[in-house]
Amino acid sequence: MSTSTPSQPQPQPRPITILYGSETGTSEDLANELGRMLERCRFQPTVLPMNALDASTLPEHKTVVFVVSTAGQGDLPANALVFWKYLLRKNLLKDWLSGTKVTSFGCGDSSYVNYNWAAKKVRARLRQLGAQELMVHAEGDDQDDGGVDSLFIEWAKVLCDKLLQLFPLPPGVEVMPEDATIPPKWTLQPASTDSTLHPAPAGVSTFDFSLRPNSITATITKNERVTPETHFQDVRLFELSLSKPTVYTPGDTVSVLPRNPTTAVDAFLTLQPHLAPYADSPLELKPTPYLIANYPPELRPLPLVEPGKFFTLRDLLTNILDITAIPRRSFFQFLADYAEDPMHKDRLLQFSNPQYTEDLWNYTLRPRRTLLETLEDFNAVKLPLDALVNPYFPVIKPRLFSVSSSPFGNELPPPGAKPATETPASDKLELLVAIVKYKTKLSRPRIGLCSNYLASLPPNTPLNIVISHPATQSFIPKDPTLPILAIAPGTGVAPIRALIWHRLHTNPSTKTTLIFGNRNRSSDFFFHSELEMLASKSLIKLYTIFSRDPKPLLPDGTADTTKPEVGYVQKLISGKAWRDVYDNLVNGGVFYLCGSSGAMPKGVREAVGKVVMGGGGGGISYEQAEKVVNGLGKGGRWVQETW
Ligand SMILES: Cc1cc2nc3c(=O)[nH]c(=O)nc-3n(C[C@H](O)[C@H](O)[C@H](O)COP(=O)(O)OP(=O)(O)OC[C@H]3O[C@@H](n4cnc5c(N)ncnc54)[C@H](O)[C@@H]3O)c2cc1C
Ligand SMILES: Cc1cc2nc3c(=O)[nH]c(=O)nc-3n(C[C@H](O)[C@H](O)[C@H](O)COP(=O)(O)O)c2cc1C
Structure with missing residues (x-):
């Protein structure tokens, strides 16, 4: 193993500040990776979440790289919002950052209408405040082969070269060779005998790994499989009892740190x-x-x-x-x-x-x-x-789960009850979790870390959780009287179920349409009894479709149109539910799209685009229709939560 060359003269510190905004850890990983690359170039990078830096000191940082993910509905991640709020202050002068060189990389997903909005907003504001761009801004896309990584690594290499041009190494100092070890910053040693625990007994820890900022202790009171044991997909309904009554609202998430x-x-x-x-x-x-x-x-x-x-x-x-x-x-x-x-x-x-x-x-x-x-x-x-x-070793990231219950409970309000104006506090909360198990292309079994950790916890197990509200825009429509249409296949129905119960108690007369899809009606139609009950009472309008049920055929082999269709939610959008989708568009309703990321969100957007085209009587091109759908996001009428 070669080590860095200690005999080299120590160069003058060349600090670079790397600030990240990250909800689920991607930007954080990339920021750390950039830090390591810059360290090889003998810079002193400081990698911090944006909120960890006092934003008023930003002009003191001469070279700043932002790595920012888009969260929520085109928002900055929660760990960047305090910083961002400061940056938006009206009293900041146009030349406030004239002495600071910046560049930025965005992490986003082009299946969202607000693609990479957060990074775009940060970039625009930095420029408004007089910052000079030291290198072109770039945006990575989850949908690319290899995810955001592929572009990032190219961009980061160019950035390192650019920074080396701007801040050349002193004579006699070289970039660390690829095979040289970056010196460790922390050492891990057997606890010293002069410590407070003297001598430290075997197996003792004084560090509580479960404690996280803003966390509360919940107890799992129910861990119930809702799909049949014989079905390949294990989906669980978890009921958590909270240590104190808490107000939570639809769209809130529970963060769990797995082991x-x-x-x-x-x-x-x-x-x-x-x-x-x-x-x-x-x-x-x-x-x-x-x-x-x-x-x-x-x-x-x-x-x-x-x-x-x-x-x-x-x-x-x-x-x-x-x-x-x-x-x-x-x-x-x-x-x-x-x-x-x-x-x-x-x-x-x-x-x-x-x-x-x-x-x-x-x-x-x-x-x-x-x-x-x-x-x-x-x-x-x-x-x-x-x-x-040392920061090369990946660390476990918390996973988020949408709250699938409402503090109002899942009972209808008594007849004649006045709509509630405030959400009560509740000491119970439910999550609907798909337990990730699959086989790789080489037929090796794989399990998802957090979902399987949760599945392994029996009732009465304490669980440390953080409940978070959407950082900026509320999941509930700003005008709660607006109609909504939710396209929520699979476990995507979790936050929508919470929203449905919330509306039934707060705005019972507003129109709610749910388009739900999954594989088999008999095994994975989650919450079917309550959803069908609500539909039968005309409290919601419900469309369902299942992709792996046998195709209904007549004896002559033609499709039996009297039986439910087989396919994906897109089929309902352009078919049976067309009228409701169209009405939601023209009546100012809010669209919700929740569930898995990947092909589904894109397919749904295209299907809604086609409804726009059809509604325009054929006079609208697909590009114009796409603009209409993207415009829904800007107006807060397209709420997407896909994972
Ligand atoms: C805002 C938000 C809300 C969410 N709400 C919910 C919810 O209500 N319910 C819910 O179940 N989940 C929800 N999730 C997803 C959840 O956070 C976890 O990502 C999920 O449970 C998987 O985590 P894990 O640790 O079990 O799997 P991990 O160990 O993180 O592994 C998951 C990874 O495995 C891979 N993978 C999974 N299946 C396959 C496959 N068939 N083939 C190849 N690769 C595969 C994928 O790359 C996937 O990213 C939500 C996520 C977000 C961001
Ligand atoms: C709930 C949620 C909302 C998201 N919203 C957007 C969005 O509005 N625009 C976008 O481009 N990407 C969006 N994304 C995708 C993330 O930006 C992308 O997955 C990114 O790589 C995650 O980075 P992080 O792990 O650092 O948070 C969203 C992802 C999730 C889970």
Whole structure:
């Protein structure tokens, strides 16, 4: 293993601030990856969520890179909103940022009408405030092969070159070679005997991994499978009892931080047997001399775990390190540092080289190869303890789940009751969760980390959760008397069910239409009894369609049109539900699109576009219709939550 060259003169600090806005961790990962690339170029990058920087100090930062995802309905992620609010202040002068060079990268999904809006808004505002763009802004798309990564890595490389031109290295100092190790910033060591716990007993932790800012403790009171045991798809209804009555509204999400299963933790320790002796003894984090020498305290990257607290390696592997994740490109470069076999090292470096992106995807994304399997393949890699707490190692990200219940409950208000004007607090909450289990192209079984973690929790298990309201725009229409039409296949029905019950108690006379689809009517028509009951009382209008039910045929082999159609929700939009979709368009109604990301949202948008075309009597082109649909987003009439 080669290390960075300590004999080189220490260059003057060349700080770069990297600010990210991230809801589910993608921008955070990319910002960290850029940080590592810049560190190789001997810059001192500070990677922070936007809210962690006091926005009033932005002019003091001379070079700032923004990596911003779009969340909600074209909004900035919650961890960027405080910063963003400051940036929008009217009293900021046009030259406020004239001394700051900036650039930005957006992460978005082109299946949303508000594609990459957050990054666009940030860029426009920075320019308004006089910031100079040091490099062209770019936008990554989840829908691209390889996701946002493919463009990002190209963009980041050009950015590094550009920054090296702007801030050349001092004479005699070179960019760190690809095979050199970036010095670690934190070390993980057996807890010292002069610590408060003296001597620290085996297995003891003083760090509480379950505590997160704004979290509350809930108790799982129900974990009920709602699809038949014989059906391949396991979907659960979870009921959580909250420690205190809480007001939550439709569109709120519950964030759950999953844990790795014991089998995965044991597998890691088997693959890295030299680390097994540390599994159950107390460890602590300490800053390295490199960190102290190179980073002034205000620019120091945050450690994974608060220094001064004890935890065991098993704790770290269970609660923090994402050992079943699909590794990113930078992880291969990191592994190469510790590969004792030159052939393994070469292969790992090849995967980390953007020129071999196809090879990387063939190895990771396409077969969904996990970090553990990668360690199994590259068994010449021997990770030192310190390596586990440096920012190359992926960390477990919390997952979000839409609240599927309403504090009003799922009982109709008594006859003659006045519509409620306020949402009550409730100590119960429900989630509808699809348990992710699938086979890869190589027929290897895979399970989703969080959904399976939840599925494994029996009733009465405490669960640490964070309940969040949509950061800016409300999920409930601004004008609650407007009609709504929700297209919500699969578990996408979860937030819509909450909205339906909310409306039944607050605005019972407004029109609500639901278009629901899934695979089989008999096994995955979620909440069917209550939805059919509401439809039978004309309290909602309900359309359903199932894609894997047998096609209804007459004895002569022709379609039996008296029976329910088979197909996807798009078929209903352009067929049986056409009139309601059209009415919702012309009557100023709000559209909801919830459920899985990928092909569904695009197909639905196209189908709604065709309704616009048809409604225009044939005089409207598809492009014009698309503009109408995109315009719905701008007017708050298209609410999309797809995951
Ligand atoms: C705002 C929001 C609301 C959400 N609400 C809900 C909800 O109400 N109910 C719900 O169930 N989920 C919901 N989700 C999704 C949820 O957050 C998790 O993403 C989901 O449960 C999977 O997490 P996991 O940890 O189990 O799987 P992970 O370990 O994260 O693995 C999931 C990944 O596995 C891959 N994958 C899954 N299936 C296949 C397959 N068949 N073939 C190939 N690859 C596959 C995909 O890449 C997917 O991204 C919501 C997400 C968001 C952002
Ligand atoms: C609830 C939700 C809302 C989203 N809204 C938008 C949007 O309005 N426009 C867009 O381009 N992408 C949108 N996306 C896609 C994300 O921006 C994209 O997946 C991004 O890579 C996530 O980055 P993050 O993990 O850093 O939050 C949304 C994703 C989710 C889950």
